[in-house]
Amino acid sequence: MTTTTARLLPPTTLVFEQAQSLNRHLQHCHAARGRLFQAAAWAELAHGQVAPRFVTTVSIAAVLLLACTW
Numbered sequence: 001m002t003t004t005t006a007r008l009l010p011p012t013t014l015v016f017e018q019a020q021s022l023n024r025h026l027q028h029c030h031a032a033r034g035r036l037f038q039a040a041a042w043a044e045l046a047h048g049q050v051a052p053r054f055v056t057t058v059s060i061a062a063v064l065l066l067a068c069t070w
Contacts, residue, residue: 050057
């Protein structure tokens with residue numbers, strides 16, 4: 001037998017530890033949804049739409065800029 005052995009904990013201790021872990025997780029999730037969460041979600045959505053079509057987006061922007069200057 002090795003020097004490290006598993007210690008047996010009573011079920012109430014395990015439930016208490018899991019509750020603390022869940023509480024930390026929920027606090028982390030709540031902090032992640034701070035004031036700028038909506039802006040970050042919008043930016044991620046815009047990036048998802050524009051990034052795969054980068055060349056097309058730049059081309060359309062250039063054409064619009066040229067059309068506005070004439």
